[in-house]
Amino acid sequence: MLRFESDYMEGCHPAILRRLQEINLDKNVGYGLDPYCESARSKICQACGTPDAQVHFLVGGTQTNMLVIDAMLRYNDGIIALETGHINVHESGAVEACGHKVMPVKGRDGKYDIDALEQWLKAFYEETTAVGIEHYVMPRALYLSHPTELGTLYTRRELMRLRELCDQYGLYLYLDGARLGYGLMAQGGDLTLPDIARYCDVFYIGGTKVGALMGEAVVVTNPNIELTRGLIKHRGAMLAKGWLLGVQFDTLFTGDLYLKISRNAVDQAMRLRRGMELKGYKAYIDSPTNQQFFVMSNNKMEELAQKAAFDYITPAGDGHSVVRFATSWATTSEQVDALLSLL
Amino acid sequence: MLRFESDYMEGCHPAILRRLQEINLDKNVGYGLDPYCESARSKICQACGTPDAQVHFLVGGTQTNMLVIDAMLRYNDGIIALETGHINVHESGAVEACGHKVMPVKGRDGKYDIDALEQWLKAFYEETTAVGIEHYVMPRALYLSHPTELGTLYTRRELMRLRELCDQYGLYLYLDGARLGYGLMAQGGDLTLPDIARYCDVFYIGGTKVGALMGEAVVVTNPNIELTRGLIKHRGAMLAKGWLLGVQFDTLFTGDLYLKISRNAVDQAMRLRRGMELKGYKAYIDSPTNQQFFVMSNNKMEELAQKAAFDYITPAGDGHSVVRFATSWATTSEQVDALLSLL
Amino acid sequence: MLRFESDYMEGCHPAILRRLQEINLDKNVGYGLDPYCESARSKICQACGTPDAQVHFLVGGTQTNMLVIDAMLRYNDGIIALETGHINVHESGAVEACGHKVMPVKGRDGKYDIDALEQWLKAFYEETTAVGIEHYVMPRALYLSHPTELGTLYTRRELMRLRELCDQYGLYLYLDGARLGYGLMAQGGDLTLPDIARYCDVFYIGGTKVGALMGEAVVVTNPNIELTRGLIKHRGAMLAKGWLLGVQFDTLFTGDLYLKISRNAVDQAMRLRRGMELKGYKAYIDSPTNQQFFVMSNNKMEELAQKAAFDYITPAGDGHSVVRFATSWATTSEQVDALLSLL
Amino acid sequence: MLRFESDYMEGCHPAILRRLQEINLDKNVGYGLDPYCESARSKICQACGTPDAQVHFLVGGTQTNMLVIDAMLRYNDGIIALETGHINVHESGAVEACGHKVMPVKGRDGKYDIDALEQWLKAFYEETTAVGIEHYVMPRALYLSHPTELGTLYTRRELMRLRELCDQYGLYLYLDGARLGYGLMAQGGDLTLPDIARYCDVFYIGGTKVGALMGEAVVVTNPNIELTRGLIKHRGAMLAKGWLLGVQFDTLFTGDLYLKISRNAVDQAMRLRRGMELKGYKAYIDSPTNQQFFVMSNNKMEELAQKAAFDYITPAGDGHSVVRFATSWATTSEQVDALLSLL
Structure with a gap:
């Protein structure tokens, strides 16, 4: 997971x-x-x-x-x-x-x-x-x-x-x-x-x-x-x-150190965002920090939930929802890549 | 007053x-x-x-x-x-x-x-x-x-x-x-x-x-x-x-006694309301109880405030405001009549 | 009572x-x-x-x-x-x-x-x-x-x-x-x-x-x-x-007025105290104010309780207790005399 | 120290x-x-x-x-x-x-x-x-x-x-x-x-x-x-x-593990106590646990305080005080021996 x-x-x-x-x-x-x-x-x-x-x-x-x-x-x-x-x-x-x-x-x-x-x-x-x-x-x-x-x-x-x-x-x-x-x-x-x-x-x-x-x-x-x-x-x-x-x-x-490791979380979040936008997901809000919010179809959300954990935020209407992915100081490129490969 | x-x-x-x-x-x-x-x-x-x-x-x-x-x-x-x-x-x-x-x-x-x-x-x-x-x-x-x-x-x-x-x-x-x-x-x-x-x-x-x-x-x-x-x-x-x-x-x-004296407040409030509506004031809300809310021009409000005390509630736009008059178990017909005579 | x-x-x-x-x-x-x-x-x-x-x-x-x-x-x-x-x-x-x-x-x-x-x-x-x-x-x-x-x-x-x-x-x-x-x-x-x-x-x-x-x-x-x-x-x-x-x-x-009516309570308390001391009761503490504490035998206490209300405070040993009598601005000489007559 | x-x-x-x-x-x-x-x-x-x-x-x-x-x-x-x-x-x-x-x-x-x-x-x-x-x-x-x-x-x-x-x-x-x-x-x-x-x-x-x-x-x-x-x-x-x-x-x-490491603290406390009693110090209270309280002359207390840290508890009269030494799961025999050598 x-x-x-x-x-x-x-x-x-x-x-x-x-x-x-x-x-x-x-x-x-x-x-x-x-x-x-x-x-x-x-x-x-x-x-x-x-x-x-x-x-x-x-x-x-x-x-x-x-x-x-x-x-x-x-x-x-x-x-x-x-x-x-x-x-x-x-x-x-x-x-x-x-x-x-x-x-x-x-x-x-x-x-x-x-x-x-x-x-x-x-x-x-x-x-x-x-x-x-x-x-x-x-x-x-x-x-x-x-x-x-x-x-x-x-x-x-x-x-x-x-x-x-x-x-x-x-x-x-x-x-x-x-x-x-x-x-x-x-x-x-x-x-x-x-x-x-x-x-x-x-x-x-x-x-x-x-x-x-x-x-x-x-x-x-x-x-x-x-x-x-x-x-x-x-x-x-x-x-x-x-x-x-x-x-x-x-x-x-x-x-x-505090700033350096914070930088990693932001970098990984930006990688995640670019990757998701390339795949056609739309950001729910323009967040430049480690929390990224996207609109996702409920079907995709349920499918993804089998292999990845993330936060459900709120309904977005029309069979879609807002979800949140959070990176941290410890998030690796491999983890983000693996997530993107599921999307 | x-x-x-x-x-x-x-x-x-x-x-x-x-x-x-x-x-x-x-x-x-x-x-x-x-x-x-x-x-x-x-x-x-x-x-x-x-x-x-x-x-x-x-x-x-x-x-x-x-x-x-x-x-x-x-x-x-x-x-x-x-x-x-x-x-x-x-x-x-x-x-x-x-x-x-x-x-x-x-x-x-x-x-x-x-x-x-x-x-x-x-x-x-x-x-x-x-x-x-x-x-x-x-x-x-x-x-x-x-x-x-x-x-x-x-x-x-x-x-x-x-x-x-x-x-x-x-x-x-x-x-x-x-x-x-x-x-x-x-x-x-x-x-x-x-x-x-x-x-x-x-x-x-x-x-x-x-x-x-x-x-x-x-x-x-x-x-x-x-x-x-x-x-x-x-x-x-x-x-x-x-x-x-x-x-x-x-x-x-x-x-x-509790109900009887309560009745007086309601009766006086209704008399006040009918009197004010006859004079062309519009109720802000349909209150059947002892608090009566009316829309009043700010000019009238200031004039009235010289001789009567009441509550200012909120602006109503267009030079008007919402005001409140409260009756009580002790309010008399004379008091209501006197108020009406000022309106 | x-x-x-x-x-x-x-x-x-x-x-x-x-x-x-x-x-x-x-x-x-x-x-x-x-x-x-x-x-x-x-x-x-x-x-x-x-x-x-x-x-x-x-x-x-x-x-x-x-x-x-x-x-x-x-x-x-x-x-x-x-x-x-x-x-x-x-x-x-x-x-x-x-x-x-x-x-x-x-x-x-x-x-x-x-x-x-x-x-x-x-x-x-x-x-x-x-x-x-x-x-x-x-x-x-x-x-x-x-x-x-x-x-x-x-x-x-x-x-x-x-x-x-x-x-x-x-x-x-x-x-x-x-x-x-x-x-x-x-x-x-x-x-x-x-x-x-x-x-x-x-x-x-x-x-x-x-x-x-x-x-x-x-x-x-x-x-x-x-x-x-x-x-x-x-x-x-x-x-x-x-x-x-x-x-x-x-x-x-x-x-x-505050002082005058306070004076009455003190005066009545002093009358009560003098009266009780004449009858042989001993003050538990030297109080110059409206609360008077006495040592009383438990027998007397029970007898008195039939006709007068007072406060039980604490045991005093040897079949005796400490009791309290409180006067107030409203206490009358008649009330104190009546109490004394029971003691 | x-x-x-x-x-x-x-x-x-x-x-x-x-x-x-x-x-x-x-x-x-x-x-x-x-x-x-x-x-x-x-x-x-x-x-x-x-x-x-x-x-x-x-x-x-x-x-x-x-x-x-x-x-x-x-x-x-x-x-x-x-x-x-x-x-x-x-x-x-x-x-x-x-x-x-x-x-x-x-x-x-x-x-x-x-x-x-x-x-x-x-x-x-x-x-x-x-x-x-x-x-x-x-x-x-x-x-x-x-x-x-x-x-x-x-x-x-x-x-x-x-x-x-x-x-x-x-x-x-x-x-x-x-x-x-x-x-x-x-x-x-x-x-x-x-x-x-x-x-x-x-x-x-x-x-x-x-x-x-x-x-x-x-x-x-x-x-x-x-x-x-x-x-x-x-x-x-x-x-x-x-x-x-x-x-x-x-x-x-x-x-x-909880009990084993607790045992160490008690054992070291008992070693400390026996050692101090051998040196003539008197226990202030009979504690079988990791806190040991002794009566100590104020002179000795001041001298000891140069090399060891302990708790002052209360005066014991006659130029003496009660002090406390606490051992823990981590206290070693060497530490206790070193303390005893100062006493």
């Missing part, structure tokens, strides 16, 4: 496993206070161009979203997300479990329609100010994914506009980078890590989907966001052997 | 105040264990035709919604509401403060479009079952208001269909009756208190907006919903002098 | 009921934005000598404690209370329901042993700083009741020392004044309302037990504590007809 | 790392639905003699305690723990973050004094039933650690008595087995894994401290406890690459 159903099906990059092997019987202090975490933090700050940022290593994406959002919001604060945003639909209410409301707005191609968002904010503040804001969940942060759930990317100009909107309405800007590497290495993407660090108040660099066994690195550039160690422990999210995360990110941020 | 901006601007029906006066210096046990609460519970059960229902008296509507929903939901359960539902937009995230997600769906005229809801549920279960329900907030209850936020009513047949849908998908059906009396006495409404008790798992009979100083009577007909006294206290919602609520509901449910 | 089992068994002072009667059919804006609340806030600020304090009116004591504490604490913050503190044992976990830990310490006579508390704080900070404070709930506030659960009082000097300790350890000082009037009017008590406002960051003036139908007035003197209207609504605690609370506190803070 | 300050300073048993290496580039389904988790569950059920138990793999101990307790409690339920219990003092209020109160009681040698506990329960129910249980946090579960925080063990007879108490008072019995292996292999311990599974409603088998990189295996034997996958996700605790936990526990429960 060829497996393309997600980008977190393998373990980790071999260089990480080697280092874990090397230090396996060394004794380390716990809870992220070890030298590996220290070194990884320093390298990440350097890569982001933000020497004073706080960096925390957490185990998974939902946990990270939950904690960052809990650190940003209070009282009747809420966070704006797309209706299709990961925190709104795929995290089992983890944000609400911390007492906060996700405020869904409509988007396009997995991204905010910034003009529409601006109108929505304007109307929301007019209404709530008139009635009395105490009756409303008031937005205090804006959540976006980059790359998005549909593999698309924000441009530098778009992120700047979102930053301006956030400044205007007193919102924190939070970028979920579960697949950040695949966005940074996409052709045509113009957002760099320092750009993201400059425009966002907080974001995370995904490890689970980009080369690590597990782990996400949260970068807090706005010191008003107190993502404290106490809060992390309070939500059961502090890893005892924190150096396991430190070693992984230290490896990924040594010699551009 | 003539005031029609809401239906909870007066104190309480004089009969209630008389009884509070009579017993003011009597000594009563606290926390709702007094004979007045006992008597009121019994009268409410009788009026609902549900001798075994549990009845709790709470102070306000948001508190009541929060507690009922907290009692119904657990883990990653959510509650479905209209996008315009009170719990979704006007309660400052009180449901989320208890850790639960409100799941908004689109409606029409303040009501569920039941066919659309059925499709939504079907699609939701198909998707989530395929992916793994643990990643989703799963609906466990359905919230509706009757009368709705737009003054409209569900029919008996509609409530039966919602009940069937709830049975099919394992949902509790919860009816927010903040203005229930005004629905029960509306012309053309065919839902009775026993109907509501039969089709819903839990609902509340509003007092704050219908004759009481404060107070809502929650009626739990499904014994699986454990709205315990401990939970009420746990959320800071147990009134020390619980008899204050008992006396009020006991008075309202003696000799049909 | 003579009833002395608690101090919240009657309705409200007749002057309050008169005013509620007078304005019953007036129309008021909701949610505490009415002129009665405004006037009451102003009178309370004046009585406290704190023109800039924020004053909120809430319905009950547990709700008030829950909200004030939720406003003070964040992340892994906790609040110190006596083991016997109301929030620790009698509020059904309402503080924990908001995600915060109550940190119990031992006291004496219902009060903090300030030397012991100082030692406890010192030891706690030494241990937690050594291990890493992120593993601990860290105290951020100190809770005390005045009068205490045992009717005792803090002196001005004691409150000053607690203030100093709080300053030293970065704690908010919060005083629960459910029975505050009875403490202010106690003989020998030297703490005034302005003292309390000066030394505490936040406190509340109890209405439910001191003359009101219901209601507590929270006074926030430290502007860093953001007890916002949004938070109040978020926890389901905002009363729709907020003026009901405003009118009550406005009445109580007009012409010293 | 010789390091004996905790038992989670190394990575994992080499056999685990080998297997992670072998399967590193295989593709697995996520979220614990992989064959490794399946196999590990089956082996654990067999080792526990409970074929129908539910087994969940979680990442860490605080997370596990938080989730198990959240699954057991509702409304105003609480969980009883020792004052020194891990959930009460070392988990940063993670239980309270889920809305539940930890109810501390006094113990002895890190264990419940079962007679005292019985008295406490009896008195608690008498008081609360008299006053009204809705005002109290009511215990619904009992938490214990085995081995305890002081390295001591419960006997089979003691666990049976706790089970009886729990049955009598309607409590779930929950055993925190963060160091369970070290208890199972202790000399003189008579509790087996099947015993624990029989007497407890839920418990966990610690991996983080016993041979794994990270991970705890929760075993739920009482089907009334719904520790659902949805709840795990709702609290941000579902590991994307769940097979990482499955592989580890599958390895540990193949060929008794």
Whole structure:
């Protein structure tokens, strides 16, 4: 079975496993206070161009979203997300479990329609100010994914506009980078890590989907966001052997490994896309990253499913469906070729 | 200033105040264990035709919604509401403060479009079952208001269909009756208190907006919903002098007072509507209850605002707006006539 | 049956009921934005000598404690209370329901042993700083009741020392004044309302037990504590007809009514105490306020229970028990005389 | 520097790392639905003699305690723990973050004094039933650690008595087995894994401290406890690459590896203890497990601290302190000998 159903099906990059092997019987202090975490933090700050940022290593994406959002919001604060945003639909209410409301707005191609968002904010503040804001969940942060759930990317100009909107309405800007590497290495993407660090108040660099066994690195550039160690422990999210995360990110941020292996996923995705377009399949959306969405006849889909695993997304009408193939840092040319040979 | 901006601007029906006066210096046990609460519970059960229902008296509507929903939901359960539902937009995230997600769906005229809801549920279960329900907030209850936020009513047949849908998908059906009396006495409404008790798992009979100083009577007909006294206290919602609520509901449910005074609000609303239609104003929606919505030119609106208070709702285009006038159990013919004379 | 089992068994002072009667059919804006609340806030600020304090009116004591504490604490913050503190044992976990830990310490006579508390704080900070404070709930506030659960009082000097300790350890000082009037009017008590406002960051003036139908007035003197209207609504605690609370506190803070009626409770308690001591009963604790605790033989207790209601507190050994009699603003000399005649 | 300050300073048993290496580039389904988790569950059920138990793999101990307790409690339920219990003092209020109160009681040698506990329960129910249980946090579960925080063990007879108490008072019995292996292999311990599974409603088998990189295996034997996958996700605790936990526990429960490596820690601890006793040090408590507590002069302590790391616990008076040395599955004879040579 060829497996393309997600980008977190393998373990980790071999260089990480080697280092874990090397230090396996060394004794380390716990809870992220070890030298590996220290070194990884320093390298990440350097890569982001933000020497004073706080960096925390957490185990998974939902946990990270939950904690960052809990650190940003209070009282009747809420966070704006797309209706299709990961925190709104795929995290089992983890944000609400911390007492906060996700405020869904409509988007396009997995991204905010910034003009529409601006109108929505304007109307929301007019209404709530008139009635009395105490009756409303008031937005205090804006959540976006980059790359998005549909593999698309924000441009530098778009992120700047979102930053301006956030400044205007007193919102924190939070970028979920579960697949950040695949966005940074996409052709045509113009957002760099320092750009993201400059425009966002907080974001995370995904490890689970980009080369690590597990782990996400949260970068807090706005010191008003107190993502404290106490809060992390309070939500059961502090890893005892924190150096396991430190070693992984230290490896990924040594010699551009994070970007190099991200590049592979993008390259393989582009090969897959070109191959499929040659065979006459139509892309459902123009994704320059590791997730590729195609329209496929239901017959073909069922036939393919005998030999390859992929994600069913949604009906496309007329006996067709949208399906998703995800590549990863570990995807090989052979795997993509084998998939293409089935199509 | 003539005031029609809401239906909870007066104190309480004089009969209630008389009884509070009579017993003011009597000594009563606290926390709702007094004979007045006992008597009121019994009268409410009788009026609902549900001798075994549990009845709790709470102070306000948001508190009541929060507690009922907290009692119904657990883990990653959510509650479905209209996008315009009170719990979704006007309660400052009180449901989320208890850790639960409100799941908004689109409606029409303040009501569920039941066919659309059925499709939504079907699609939701198909998707989530395929992916793994643990990643989703799963609906466990359905919230509706009757009368709705737009003054409209569900029919008996509609409530039966919602009940069937709830049975099919394992949902509790919860009816927010903040203005229930005004629905029960509306012309053309065919839902009775026993109907509501039969089709819903839990609902509340509003007092704050219908004759009481404060107070809502929650009626739990499904014994699986454990709205315990401990939970009420746990959320800071147990009134020390619980008899204050008992006396009020006991008075309202003696000799049909609740229905009689509700009738007045509806009658005055109908007089207002006929008067306005005679003057050429167009109803924005066909509401048979105490809230009346009209389209009015912005000029007229500003002029009227000098002498009367009412609610601005939304722009209606072309220099017009939608405005709301609310009558109550205490509204007099003189007040309505005075308002009409300004129009 | 003579009833002395608690101090919240009657309705409200007749002057309050008169005013509620007078304005019953007036129309008021909701949610505490009415002129009665405004006037009451102003009178309370004046009585406290704190023109800039924020004053909120809430319905009950547990709700008030829950909200004030939720406003003070964040992340892994906790609040110190006596083991016997109301929030620790009698509020059904309402503080924990908001995600915060109550940190119990031992006291004496219902009060903090300030030397012991100082030692406890010192030891706690030494241990937690050594291990890493992120593993601990860290105290951020100190809770005390005045009068205490045992009717005792803090002196001005004691409150000053607690203030100093709080300053030293970065704690908010919060005083629960459910029975505050009875403490202010106690003989020998030297703490005034302005003292309390000066030394505490936040406190509340109890209405439910001191003359009101219901209601507590929270006074926030430290502007860093953001007890916002949004938070109040978020926890389901905002009363729709907020003026009901405003009118009550406005009445109580007009012409010293609050203090005058508190005085009555204390006077009757003192009469009761003297009477009982003359009959040979021994006070269990030296309470100068409206709660009086005595040691009584179990035989006498059972006999008395036929004709009078009171609270059983705890065994006293040797066939005796500790019992409590509570007077209130409404207790009459006749009631006390009748009780004494049974003893 | 010789390091004996905790038992989670190394990575994992080499056999685990080998297997992670072998399967590193295989593709697995996520979220614990992989064959490794399946196999590990089956082996654990067999080792526990409970074929129908539910087994969940979680990442860490605080997370596990938080989730198990959240699954057991509702409304105003609480969980009883020792004052020194891990959930009460070392988990940063993670239980309270889920809305539940930890109810501390006094113990002895890190264990419940079962007679005292019985008295406490009896008195608690008498008081609360008299006053009204809705005002109290009511215990619904009992938490214990085995081995305890002081390295001591419960006997089979003691666990049976706790089970009886729990049955009598309607409590779930929950055993925190963060160091369970070290208890199972202790000399003189008579509790087996099947015993624990029989007497407890839920418990966990610690991996983080016993041979794994990270991970705890929760075993739920009482089907009334719904520790659902949805709840795990709702609290941000579902590991994307769940097979990482499955592989580890599958390895540990193949060929008794878990017990064998636990045995090493106990053996080294006993060697350390005998060696120290020969040198005249006195054990602070009689611990048969991997944590050894000794009384040491402060001078010696400071001298030793130059060359060895260990835990300071508490003052012992007279210029002495209590210190702790922890061995682990990875501790070697050479390390213990080197430590002894410094003493």
